[in-house]
Every structure is written in C-alpha cells, then in structure tokens.
Amino acid sequence: MDIFALIPQFGSFIGVIAAFVVALSVIVAIHEYGHYIVGRWSGIKAEVFSLGFGPVLFSRVDKHGTRWQLAALPFGGYVKFLGDADAASGKDSAAMAATAPEELRRTMHGAPLWARTATVAAGPIFNFILSILIFAGVMMFQGKMAEPLQIGALKPLPAQGVDLRPGDTVLDVAGTDVPGYDDRSAFDAFSGALPDRQVMAYRVLRDGVETTATGPHPLPPIANQLAPQSAAYSAGMKPGDVITAVNGDPISSFTQLKTIVEASSGAPLALDVWRAGETLKLELTPRRTDEPQADGGFATAWRIGIAGGWSFEPGTERIGPLDALETGMLQTYAVAASSLSGLYYMVTGAISSCNMSGPIGIAQASGAMASQGADDFIWFIAVLSTAVGLLNLFPIPVLDGGHLVFYAYEAIARKPPSDGALRVMMSIGLTLILSLMLFALFNDIWCP
Secondary structure, eight states, rough: OOGGGGSSSHHHHHHHOOOHHHHHHHHHHHHHHHHHHHHTTTTOOOEEEEEEEEEEEEEETTTTSSEEEEEEEEEEEEEEEESSTTTOOOOOOHHHHHSOOGGGGGGGTTSSSSHHHHHHHHHHHHHHHHHHHHHHHHHHHOOOEEEBBBBBEEEESSSOOOOOOTEEEEETTTTTOOOOOOOOOOOOOHHSSSSSEEEEEEEEEEEEEEEEEEEOSSSSOOOOOTTTTOOOHTTTTTOOOEEEEETTEEEEEEEHHHHHHTTTTTTTTEEEEETTTEEEEEEEEEEEEEETTTTTOOEEEEEEEHHHHHHHHEEEOOOOOOHHHHHHHHHHHHHHHHHHHHHHHHTTTSSSSGGHHHHHHHHHHHHHHHHHHHHHHHEEEEEEHHHHHHTTTOTTTTTTHHHHHHHHHHHSSOOOOOOOHHHHHHHHHHHHHHHHHHEEEEEEHHHH
C-alpha cells in the first residue's frame, strides 16, 4: 500500500494531525496528572511535568518547585520525580547516593512502598476515570431514548408522501409492535419483520388521540455514522447519506443493505447514494471485519463500515447523574474487556493481527471521528483513554504495570530488585515496546 495514499490532500492531513494531537494531548495530560497529583499527595516531589518531548517551548516553575513545560514533539509526556534518571522513572543511582538522608523520603525510589504504588497506579486509573466521566457526560447531554418510541425531528430522506409528525408516539409500524430498544432480540425480530418499502403505515398517538400516519421506513439504509478506515469512509460517504440502490437494485431498509454486503464475499459494490436531494454514484469494496460478540469472542463478517439509525431523531428523556455514571463505568469496562479479548484472539491467531493499529491508524481514526462531529470525537477520546490506561497496566518494564510488578516483588521479598536486574529488565521492556510499535506501524502501512 502506498503510504502517501493515506493523505489525499494536504488540508485533510493537517486536520488528521490536529485531531490526533488534541486527542493524545488530553489523554496524556490526564494520565501524567494522575501520577503527579497522587505523588504530591504521597509526599513525592515532582521535578518536571512535561507535555511533549524534545526542545522546550514554554516552561514555568510553580510554588512546589515543579517545572511545568510544553515541548515541541506533542506525542506523549512524562513526570520526572526526584531521584528519577529518565522519563520512564529509572533510578538515578548517583543522584540518590548524593541525596541527603532527610530528602530520600521525597524521592520516587526512597518513598514508602505504598506511596510509590499509589503514584504509579494513578496514571491508568485517571485514564479510566476520564473515560467514565466522558461517557457519563455524553449520556447526560444526549439523554436516553424515550419509551414508548417518540418522533423527534424527521431526517432528510428520499421518501415521499410522509405525514408523520414530530411529537407522535409510535405504537406500531406496518402492524408490528415496537419493542423496547434494550431488548436486542425483540428489536432484531421487529426490524426483520418490517416490509422492504420506503413508505409504510404507522399507528401513532398524536395529541392524545390514536391515529394512523404514513412515514418512512423506520430503519432505512442511512449512514448514521462511519467507521474510521472503512470502505464507506474511503469511498467518500458522509453521515446522513442514504443508499437507495446496490448494483442497480433498489433497497429500502438497512437490513437489505446488511444482507447484500454480507453476501458479497468482498466483491465490489456499486452504490446509488442520496445526499441532500442529489444522487451520487459510488463504488466500494466490503472488507473483512472481526467483530466482538456478546460471549467475549469474535466473528468475522464483510462490512462497509456504516452504522445505521432511525429515519427520525427519537425522542429522549433525561438520565440522572448516578445512572449516567453507572453507564459510563459499564461502557469503560466493555471497551477494556473487548480490547483484552481482541488481543487474546490476535495472539492465538483466531483473528487477524491487522486489528492492531499504530500511530498512523490512530491518527486517521482521530481525524475521521473529528470530521463527524464533536460528540463522536469526544466519545473517541474516551475509548482511546481506556485503551491507553489498559495498555499501561500490562506487566512490561518501562510501563506502569511493570513498575507495579516490581513493587509486588518488593512486598513479597521484603527488598526491591537489584539495580542491575532493574536495568536489564527495563532494557528488555523498552525493546518489547519498540518492537510492538514497529509492528503496529507495519500494520498501518501494509494491512488492507
């Protein structure tokens, strides 16, 4: 694959980089602030808090003696505590030996075990807290879909002869009762029972009176959201596009589209796409996708990378802070569990290793989500924050999880690993991380 094909125009390249830098900077800042603030509370002195690496663009020293700095390469960050040799919290043996005994307590390596453990664990924990708060905040802002189903604003669609109105409460569609949205099996049965027509009969409650109305197919072949790096995104589709025909055959429902794509076996598809009154001709090739399942496994299917939605904005109801926090915690857990499951299945060869993205893939995803709106981009930051927190807990030296393993050994053996052993293990850990980064970068360039 030609790497320059990833950058169709300079303007979009700048947008992708900007979105990536913003997302990464927020996540890194929260992660490092977790280390910093818990370290300070625990009595460990932070010498430097850096957002970015390389030449320093701006810095100031606060009243606690910590230098806060912004560096030229905005692809990470670190906190350097007293007694650290580097950004990975390696021990500076010479500096430690020269430190006055009364100052050792304020160093990262002379502090009590509980203080070091809390300080190191705080980074990933703050990432998870950020994810939970973002997911909860989005849920509170958007609300949850009201039950029974209510009509909000009607979306622009090619359907004609529609007299469904905002505020209508939907009782049934084409004679099929509308189930609760949380009942996935009942909802799948409902969508499967709907006829494949652009316009159909609704039984609604309007101003307290039951009546009938005509409305568009409730689940049309609309691109409610585009997956980054998907066939639809690469072909130039946009949120709100409606696919009216595939290979010349008209379609009316998302179920029809899904069936055709899954049966394509990766053959190119010619699409007629309705966009704001104009019909476009697009061609795309479905891609094999490994999708997480409810049982924790993965299933492989052909996908073009669009998420469907209602033909109208469903009415919503407010969600309380406690319910939103619960939803945020469940969503964060789901992202972490799916990530671990995916890694396991990649290692065992059950799914393709191309599911692992590197910096180019993550940057592309950042730009794609930012282009679809602030809500999607903020949600993406929460997902990425969970992934960063989880990755840092892996028991690899130089990562937070590796340090926690060293501390667990110290708690059991009643003494820390020797400085020589630590240096060897940190070198091994750094080699592993660099190898993983190169592998992910290779995926970005060569995977389809």
